[in-house]
Amino acid sequence: MKVGGLSTPNNFDVSASFKKSYRLFSRHLRQRLKKNTMCPMLTLEQIQSKVEQALPGAQVVVGDMTGGGDHIRVEVIWKGFMGKSLIEQHRFVKKALQADLDSGAIHALSVKTSLP
Numbered sequence: 001m002k003v004g005g006l007s008t009p010n011n012f013d014v015s016a017s018f019k020k021s022y023r024l025f026s027r028h029l030r031q032r033l034k035k036n037t038m039c040p041m042l043t044l045e046q047i048q049s050k051v052e053q054a055l056p057g058a059q060v061v062v063g064d065m066t067g068g069g070d071h072i073r074v075e076v077i078w079k080g081f082m083g084k085s086l087i088e089q090h091r092f093v094k095k096a097l098q099a100d101l102d103s104g105a106i107h108a109l110s111v112k113t114s115l116p
Contacts, residue, residue, distance in 0.1 A: 041069040042105050047097065054096030055080060059116075070107040072097075077114050089113035 044062045051060045051074060058078035065071040074093055081089045090111045100106045 040105060042100060044072075047072060047074070047100070047106075050100075051076060051093060051096045055092060065108070065110065070105065071110075072106050072108070073110040073112070075112045075114075077116050079116055081113055081115055086113070 044064060048060045048062045051062070052058055055076065055078050058076050058080070061075040063073045063075075065073050074097075076089075076093055078092075080092070084092075090113060093111045093113065094101070094109065097106060097109065101109060
């Protein structure tokens with residue numbers, strides 16, 4: 001039997017497999033909605049504000065890498081990075097956004113840091 005150009009065993013019921021997957025996904029989605037765990041989307045301005053509050057005096061530029069609102073690029077110029085390793089600099093920025101990373105509001109974070 002050919003399904004979408006792929007060979008499947010003769011006893012494989014595509015519609016039954018699809019229905020089972022759909023039921024599992026639907027149940028998962030209902031559970032997430034019931035628990036209210038869907039993540040609110042942050043604006044780029046909110047993200048910028050959080051980083052600026054955590055790193056006073058920093059120049060912060062925030063961008064959305066995919067247009068979906070959860071893949072974020074943050075560029076930070078801050079004198080407080082003086083004498084810190086690149087990893088330590090990135091930890092400062094990540095710490096400012098940790099709650100949003102944990103909640104899933106930010107799925108991916110790209111960080112670029114530098115000194116003034």
